[in-house]
Amino acid sequence: MNNEALDDASIAATAHLKPIAEIAAAAGVPDEALEPYGRHQGKIDVACLGGGEPTGAVVLVSAMSPTPAGEGKSTVTVGLGDALAAAGHRTMIALREPSLGPVFGLKGGATGGGNAQIVPMVSINLHFTGDFHAITSANNLLAAMVDNHLHHGNALDLDPESISFKRVLDVNDRALRRIRLDSGGGRETGFDITAASEVMAVLCLARDMGDLKARLGRITVGFTRSGLPVTAGDLEASGAMAMLLRDALKPNLVQTIAGTPALVHGGPFANIAHGCNSAIATDTARRLADVVVTEAGFGADLGAEKFLDIKARAADCAPTVVVLVATVRALKMHGGRDKADLAGSDPTAVAAGLPNLARHVRNVRRYGYEPVVALNRFGTDGDEELAVVENYCADNGVRCAITEVHARGAAGGAELARHVGALLGQTPSYRGIYPPGADVEEQIEAIVRQVYGGDGVEFAPEARAQLERIRAHGWERLPVCIAKTQYSFSDDPSLLGAPSGFTVRVRELVPKTGAGFVVALTGTVMTMPGLPAAPAAERMDVHDDGTVAGLF
């Protein structure tokens, strides 16, 4: 992912890992609550944890709008966790699980980098403890039962044209976006990537097994010919789905290379889904630790917005501190430089990119937080370039720390940990962008105007019709989950910096009654990615002794 990338795999491979039982014991997980998966991974049976309330403070790590240069947000999250632990805080990290789609597409692994990584890197990136596969199975069992119901007489009078529930696979497979069943004779449907599955969202928002089952039962697969919703519960699928998710619901414990405990659990993308690790993992971490460092995917307009407006409310876990990761390289790209042309000091370009960071700072303040900017230093950054960001922060009363956790591990995050630590005692004055219970149209308007900085919202005719149906069923007060490009505040990925004067076009509104939100699809964002011309998979290999090559 960056110029130090060659080192990541060897740092991970040579890290001295503690047995997972030792990590668990140190984190306060009793022996009977740990189910080992290999020597360095384990699931936590939350029922065996005993009393403790979830009182740990949440530190939410988000970022400026990402660029193809890579900002190292996961790396900063891990490094900040290590630095807080080194400073004496009882700390846990909570992260999402990687998806195989990006691993084999463009991105490679998603477990941090350099001296700020979670391990075992290879296992976490490949299958891990099987949660994504369990979600795929549960999702596709329901889909099979839908078509099986049609095949065996359609007693519920389900309208085939109305079926919105799709199959999923954890792979980037463009050809499956739109398919026709029965060799072209049947209904049109398609596959999403597993990270976009409603079952993934359900698993990530469920508080316990009872809640999981109830949410699965509420998933709407389509409508009867007379317009009534048909749910997974109506198809008697939710019990078997929950059975398939029995182990997947348990959070996964791993460690950083510094030995800090990390829960890695659930993996919805932040551009096409709600973008944070499971509520159960956050809850569990807050019961075990005083400080929980967690990450919301992509820029703060996507991940943090959804964390703050959806998850914080649904799972009662408003953060105490919000961190915004920024880099000189990303600022230069938002300031007009090309990815291929980032070498050489260019403070002017950095300054030209600052409005992107500034808008994210403004947004975080709107949620009631004073953000801490983590300026993630790369080896190629010039001192004058870094100074441009530091000066902007100083001039605007924004806390700022340069982080070098990739190169230096916890020591490289000490300054950031000091800033965060200073804010931990505060009671956050969290408020959402829209009031609870606002109509979904008002919610979208609020997010577009106040977070994205746009002029307004335009609904495609299909979305308008869907909006009316959503209101007819009384779902209009569910929170909205906007699917949008991560590269721009707008729905046009080429509009970098801090664009204004744009309108966001909603092309589809899909009620996710199990997850408990309404997905608004904007722009051309795809719920099933494609592979590039030269997929990362082509460069991967495994040697006869089982060691792998090409994963980073």
Place this chain on the structure above:
Amino acid sequence: MNNEALDDASIAATAHLKPIAEIAAAAGVPDEALEPYGRHQGKIDVACLGGGEPTGAVVLVSAMSPTPAGEGKSTVTVGLGDALAAAGHRTMIALREPSLGPVFGLKGGATGGGNAQIVPMVSINLHFTGDFHAITSANNLLAAMVDNHLHHGNALDLDPESISFKRVLDVNDRALRRIRLDSGGGRETGFDITAASEVMAVLCLARDMGDLKARLGRITVGFTRSGLPVTAGDLEASGAMAMLLRDALKPNLVQTIAGTPALVHGGPFANIAHGCNSAIATDTARRLADVVVTEAGFGADLGAEKFLDIKARAADCAPTVVVLVATVRALKMHGGRDKADLAGSDPTAVAAGLPNLARHVRNVRRYGYEPVVALNRFGTDGDEELAVVENYCADNGVRCAITEVHARGAAGGAELARHVGALLGQTPSYRGIYPPGADVEEQIEAIVRQVYGGDGVEFAPEARAQLERIRAHGWERLPVCIAKTQYSFSDDPSLLGAPSGFTVRVRELVPKTGAGFVVALTGTVMTMPGLPAAPAAERMDVHDDGTVAGLF
């Protein structure tokens, strides 16, 4: 599955399981070779096992032609293993992993029954250690790379119409049998069930990681417009596929409720694939134990034929003893009784069904073995009915033992174990039905005439054309893997007993150059099953405490 079925789940749930490390140690697996998956499952890193040659004797458990009444072949396999262990033999059991398709369709779990079960039952039946999912991922990564290659310019000039490689899912999903990509605009393809994937066959026949990679690289996905094969290796997919299978290649260790070690690894169906557990698991068990009890799926015409003609040659593991499971109930069905009408003693119907068993006995003898018939007793069987089978065996010089392992565990298998034990010292005179290197057409003729008892083979025009292409590419000496209904010796599932005068129609011949065999599809056998009108999934549930209901 049978009238004692209600007990199976509670017996499994109340069994006292030993920690997997204890089972491993007793089986001679060193600590460093065991990777725990939960408390009662583990993977074995074969590279850490040390020297030992695979010298253990293989006991192959097969059966007469199965019926919907259920014969309890897995139950007998497990019970025989327990009985051999109780008799002082150093024993391991080697079984296939269950597929989620049958679990949620008709069949429920596949881990034995009553007092002859492998445990933990729920985990083994649901996801287990993730091997099926890894195979699904590797298969579908290759499929995505095929369509991605077409999308990005098709440098290899792959003919889209020629692509035979399909996607897979581990679910019974009729609607995916034939699909058209790109919403009807693209090529026609379909999904198979994971158990039918060539990647499954590759994993099950590979001897080690190097062999796995080589076989994956040889998988033919289709042909160029000038007729040359295009392989996974040509697409540079095999390294990443092998990476996804890195852990799946390691055999899984569990235990029976009597504490006998069992390797449960790989799961190709025997009707649509080659039907036995992995070669690596058989090899590993033969290195650790003196006796390895293993099962080949469905009747001896399918599972045993493929074990003996494909696996025994490819993996150098010819059995020492062959067991044929028979039941009074199955014989009555082959003798003309309905499944709904099996109650009440009917020795005449049993006698009328004997020709089915007799043909299997004859076939096993053709492979060079004197079979042992395991007459698996059900509570409803009449003594006169059992006597019909015992008399047939006595009259024909066939060893026969009544087994009651479901009700009585190892004690119920003691007589069978004595018969098997008596044969263990013998050197088997194994010979295949066709000589190594026979042409695929000759192989099919030999199997149809000598094993099935048919009059001959008819090739559909498409199969005939495929045969010519197979010969043109020099693949005609690969062994054949016949996909056929399990219910009849013929390709018509309604022809029970020992039919004669039939011809088998081969409708398709698919070269599986990675697995190293040619699949011959006969009759209407489907490589993607469908769900019944009332799937077992509808009756399944998981309680708030994580216990499951409805799996048996």
